[in-house]
Amino acid sequence: MDFAFGPEDEAFRREARAWLAENLTAHRAADSAPGRRAWERRLGADGWIGLGWDRTHGTYGNRAATLAGQVVWAEEYARAQAPARLGHMGENLLAPTLLAHGDANQRRRFLPAIARGEELWCQGYSEPGAGSDLASLRTAAVRTGAGGGYRITGQKIWTSHAHEADWCFLLARTTEGSHRHHGLSFLLVPMDQPGRIEVRPIRQMSGDADFNEVFFDGADAHADHLVGGEGNGWRVAMDLLGRERGVSTLAQQIGFAAELTHVIRLALETGAAAEPVTRDRLVRQWAELRTMRWNALRTLGEARDAGAPSAAKLLWGRWHQRLGELAMQVRGRAATLGPYDWSPGRPYELDAEQRQFLFSRADTIYGGSDEIQRTVIAERVLGLPKEPRP
Structure with missing residues (x-):
């Protein structure tokens, strides 16, 4: 690919640079959790979230940008030393996955809130004994009745920003007795379930605690929040991971x-x-x-x-x-x-x-x-x- 920045890309760069210079001043000192959430909403209000989303299924409050424009924004954001993004999981991983594998109702429910910077997500993949070897996970999701949803029990670990997230997209075993990548499903789970979801920060040797253990004790997931169909979770999860490094x-x-x-x-x-x-x-x-x-x-x-x-x-x-x-x-x-x-x-x-x-x-x-x-x-x-x- 002949990757070069044209006049339109440079104009977009100037716009991005000016916006960051103007808006970072007010948020530079706001390093607390509420301050970082406010920054996500500021980005969303001006359409800077979701520049690379596929617009085949419609728009969700975000502006359009070419691939070169997405690179320009990402580079200018990094050069400006803007705050680390709390919305990365929702914007860059879940949203493209819903556009590819979700249904119309799921896209309407979740994408606008991500684009506005109002709902934050975490990823429930790794487990004790199932980190890089994800297919050996044991977290179970059991049907609660015909069309009633799922009851989730198990443990996830190294879950980035789980202590700040509103929702979790996770991989769970929905077919009892299944092995490896068979019988897994991709579910969207609300984190605000006191007594059913417990989040424990993991203190790293650097002193930070951005990673967490998450314990699911009969947590609920709605049937409409199953993405890609029951038993197809491995395919959805692998497609999501393929988007992680772009x-x-x-x-x-x-x-x-x-x-x-x-x-x-x-x-x-x-x-x-x-x-x-x-x-x-x-x-x-x-x-x-x-x-x-x-x-x-x-x-x-x-x-x-x-x-x-x-x-x-x-x-x-x-x-x-x-x-x-x-x-x-x-x-x-x-x-x-x-x-x-x-x-x-x-x-x-x-x-x-x-x-x-x-x-x-x-x-x-x-x-x-x-x-x-x-x-x-x-x-x-x-x-x-x-x-x-x-």
Whole structure:
């Protein structure tokens, strides 16, 4: 694909840049949960949510944008260092899935609220013992009667922003005794069910707690909120995961570039850049990041490839880990010290580089571990024999 930004794209870039500059001023300090929800509503009010949605089935309050326009918005949003999006799961994962697999009633019910930034979603996939190997999940959804809906029992884990979400799209086993990817269904579940849904934040070694355990104890899901038909959940879920690494990958790379620039600045300040091996590592990080960008732009314009998302995940996961390690190296002994003097009763704090290093240790695990990504490439792309499974 000849991916170039034309005059219309540059005009759109100027519009996006101006809007962000004007609106970020009021929301820059609003880092609380209510402030972040208000920011989602601000984005929705001016049509910035859902730029890439397929408009075949109609519009839902969002503006239209070409693929290039979507890239422009994602890059300008990242460059402006705008707040991390709470609405990512609903906008970029669930909405395209409902457009592809949902019915008209589901699209009318959920898409406008996502486009307005009013309802937030989380993803209920991983479970203890069923993370990268999602097909071994055990959460069960049992019919409550003819047309009455489902009663859900089980546990999900590593559920991003579940403590702030209004709804959860989840994969559950609706056929008793089924195995692997058979007998699974894709359900939309309201999170406001006291006594039936419990959310427990997971404290990470970086000190953050954006991930959660979610316990379903007879939680209700309406029959009309079954997407794609009973027993077809695996197909729907895999299609959703195929959308996980698209335009947002380019925005992620803008963030990576900012982190790399910061590490280079640190290397110059500490004198580490004068050391040949360190200088070589910095150059390699820069060259690899440019390669990832060109590859992401190339794959955006191609037919969906089963191996492309896995290859991209392998590339950026290890790249980001190496950048975290490099940040610690260029800081030397100072990297082992906290930014503040410790005193009894004072919480332990980390600076930006230490938090980046610790969080990046999970980059090769979450979103599908490196081992699973290599298996996907081997089996689905290269046609190698499948690994034996129980």
